[in-house]
Amino acid sequence: MTGMDFPENEKRSLNFIESIIEEDLRNNKNESRVHTRFPPEPNGYLHIGHAKSICLNFGLADSYNGLCNLRFDDTNPEKEDVEYVDSIMEDIKWLGFEWNDTPYYASDYFDQLYEWSVQLIKEGKAYVDDQPQELISRQRGVPTRPGEESPYRNRRIEENLDLFERMKNGEFPNGARVLRAKVDMASPNMHMRDPVMYRILHQEHHRTGNKWCIYPMYDWAHGQSDYLEGITHSICTLEFEIHRPLYDWFLNQLVDEGAYRPRQIEFARLNLSYTVMSKRKLLELVQDKHVKGWNDPRMPTISGYRRRGYTPESIRNFADRIGVAKRDNVIDVGLLEFSVREHLNQIAPRVFAVLDPVKVVITNYPEGKVEHMVLENNPEDTEGGSREVPFSREVYIERDDFMEDPPKKFFRMGPGREVRLKGAYIVKCEDYIKDEDGNITEIHCTYDPESKSGGSGASRKVKGTLHWVSTTHAIDAEIRLYDRLFMDEDPAGHKEKDFKEFLNPDSLKVLRHGKLEPSLKTAKPGDKFQFQRLGYFCVDLDSADKNLVFNRTVPLRDSWTKMNK
RNA sequence: UGUCCGAUGGUGUAAUGGUAGCACUUGUGAUUUUGGUUCAUACAGUCAAGGUUCGAAUCCUUGUCGGACAACCA
Numbered sequence: 001m002t003g004m005d006f007p008e009n010e011k012r013s014l015n016f017i018e019s020i021i022e023e024d025l026r027n028n029k030n031e032s033r034v035h036t037r038f039p040p041e042p043n044g045y046l047h048i049g050h051a052k053s054i055c056l057n058f059g060l061a062d063s064y065n066g067l068c069n070l071r072f073d074d075t076n077p078e079k080e081d082v083e084y085v086d087s088i089m090e091d092i093k094w095l096g097f098e099w100n101d102t103p104y105y106a107s108d109y110f111d112q113l114y115e116w117s118v119q120l121i122k123e124g125k126a127y128v129d130d131q132p133q134e135l136i137s138r139q140r141g142v143p144t145r146p147g148e149e150s151p152y153r154n155r156r157i158e159e160n161l162d163l164f165e166r167m168k169n170g171e172f173p174n175g176a177r178v179l180r181a182k183v184d185m186a187s188p189n190m191h192m193r194d195p196v197m198y199r200i201l202h203q204e205h206h207r208t209g210n211k212w213c214i215y216p217m218y219d220w221a222h223g224q225s226d227y228l229e230g231i232t233h234s235i236c237t238l239e240f241e242i243h244r245p246l247y248d249w250f251l252n253q254l255v256d257e258g259a260y261r262p263r264q265i266e267f268a269r270l271n272l273s274y275t276v277m278s279k280r281k282l283l284e285l286v287q288d289k290h291v292k293g294w295n296d297p298r299m300p301t302i303s304g305y306r307r308r309g310y311t312p313e314s315i316r317n318f319a320d321r322i323g324v325a326k327r328d329n330v331i332d333v334g335l336l337e338f339s340v341r342e343h344l345n346q347i348a349p350r351v352f353a354v355l356d357p358v359k360v361v362i363t364n365y366p367e368g369k370v371e372h373m374v375l376e377n378n379p380e381d382t383e384g385g386s387r388e389v390p391f392s393r394e395v396y397i398e399r400d401d402f403m404e405d406p407p408k409k410f411f412r413m414g415p416g417r418e419v420r421l422k423g424a425y426i427v428k429c430e431d432y433i434k435d436e437d438g439n440i441t442e443i444h445c446t447y448d449p450e451s452k453s454g455g456s457g458a459s460r461k462v463k464g465t466l467h468w469v470s471t472t473h474a475i476d477a478e479i480r481l482y483d484r485l486f487m488d489e490d491p492a493g494h495k496e497k498d499f500k501e502f503l504n505p506d507s508l509k510v511l512r513h514g515k516l517e518p519s520l521k522t523a524k525p526g527d528k529f530q531f532q533r534l535g536y537f538c539v540d541l542d543s544a545d546k547n548l549v550f551n552r553t554v555p556l557r558d559s560w561t562k563m564n565k
Numbered sequence: 566u567g568u569c570c571g572a573u574g575g576u577g578u579a580a581u582g583g584u585a586g587c588a589c590u591u592g593u594g595a596u597u598u599u600g601g602u603u604c605a606u607a608c609a610g611u612c613a614a615g616g617u618u619c620g621a622a623u624c625c626u627u628g629u630c631g632g633a634c635a636a637c638c639a
Contacts, residue, residue: 015578015579019581040639079639133636137635141635142635143567143635144567144568144635174637187568189568190568190635191634193635217636238632239632243634268632321577321589324578326570327572327577327632328571328572330577331576331589332575332590334589334590345602380602411599412599422599424598532601533599
């Protein structure tokens with residue numbers, strides 16, 4: 001793996017999974033191998049929650065010189081699709097990870113799983129149940145009381161064998177029969193009450209086509225897949241904790257005591273404030289066209305963040321910061337944004353862009369004169385170089401940067417005040433013009449020729465510094481200021497409500513006439529910039545008219561707005 | 566009145582019987598050609614009650630609170 005930005009010398013303490021692994025290593029368990037896996041179901045795009053799991057699984061394999069498989073958990077053809085398979089592989093690569101060997105698929109094990117099922121039937125540990133779903137569910141009962149055994153539970157082995165084969169051969173319709181493991185109907189753990197191993201599903205599979213019409217359930221497929229791949233540490237989220245006894249039960253039926261076997265370890269999934277991360281809900285947003293696709297920049301998907309301008313490094317650093325534990329958590333989305341700013345601050349060139357322009361005329365600056373001001377691209381990057389920005393008699397500044405009657409703590413332009421136009425001159429506001437509605441249409445300034453940046457008189461200090469764009473040289477661009485899409489502060493708390501009530505109506509604002517400095521003319525899709533005082537922006541490309549379009553990745557940290565609250 | 570899991574500053578996460586540390590947030594200050602960045606500094610924590618121990622966030626007991634589990638989803 002490449003590009004992890006952790007200082008080598010920094011001593012990192014172990015999280016609880018690392019502690020478990022190190023103990024296994026000390027005990028020489030499984031020949032001291034470390035082999036993890038990332039097992040998404042290809043039924044949606046990866047989101048920021050998956051990023052945590054990816055960083056964990058691939059990161060662990062990396063730090064213990066082990067391997068990490070990518071395995072598609074494709075046991076339910078009703079929801080799955082190759083589009084998702086492809087996007088998942090793309091997103092993992094983009095995050096900077098490489099999976100062991102080739103991608104693996106649970107569907108590659110359908111034959112082996114079938115064979116093992118036959119073996120369990122022969123051993124009297126599995127049976128075919130003819131009852132309808134509702135009845136089976138009712139017999140399972142409630143967690144506080146023992147369940148009731150199915151009348152088919154003690155069916156003859158030969159009959160089970162025959163029925164199971166006929167299930168496989170397609171002799172029965174969907175839902176007619178299931179194969180169940182004979183575990184314990186009285187177990188306080190509902191998952192142990194004779195769980196379903198196979199259901200009948202006459203449904204084409206995106207990889208096995210029409211070969212199968214019975215498909216294994218998660219519990220019957222997952223641990224066995226881990227075993228077949230030589231996984232040592234099967235790391236999953238907390239909701240599978242209660243499945244672990246069943247995970248172990250199945251393995252115990254197939255594997256001798258003391259032999260190699262995988263071990264399931266659970267951690268708390270990521271919850272992000274203001275962010276909905278349920279695949280079901282995200283799918284609904286896509287299908288109902290609230291967003292333009294899974295990679296809409298407002299989506300908390302990996303591909304959405306990528307398009308919005310997040311970097312893989314920042315997401316990996318975020319994953320490292322939030323840590324791993326078993327306690328339920330809600331991480332402030334501000335921490336993700338901090339991680340993004342932190343990285344973008346190092347790599348993104350500063351440029352001038354004016355989103356809400358008002359014209360400034362420098363009355364004592366010669367008409368027609370143009371000076372090319374030299375500006376540092378990035379003060380955080382000594383090798384970032386510099387560029388020339390044309391300056392002339394008329395420039396745009398941000399409407400917010402002028403106040404007719406400014407309060408004391410406002411450092412920017414106001415009548416009679418002096419400010420510096422960054423990289424150029426100190427100007428003084430002499431006058432301004434308003435239209436009949438009271439809107440300011442033009443500001444008149446004079447400039448101090450001695451104050452040119454880099455010149456002998458440049459040391460004079462003024463309170464404020466403004467960004468600007470020469471009116472005759474400015475280029476236009478569409479600039480999208482994305483806001484948080486979801487208002488859902490506690491995703492877990494509102495699960496019964498329609499989450500769409502929490503959609504933020506301001507989540508997409510388009511400013512069609514941003515004025516940009518001319519160097520941006522050559523910007524390419526994916527290029528990232530800091531628009532001074534406005535935030536970090538990433539070039540999207542509007543496929544329709546090839547106009548320059550910028551997505552705001554994240555606003556700057558803004559203490560000015562805080563001061564005014 | 567089931568089983569399993571969890572509980573450390575506002576939010577997260579370390580300390581594995583021996584100094585409760587780190588990050589984000591927040592406050593203050595310094596630097597600054599953007600009020601950003603950077604740096605310094607401050608505030609703030611072991612759910613409760615017992616027990617074991619020279620010593621407990623850590624081990625034990627009880628309680629409280631929170632989460633997960635009753636799909637032919639994963």
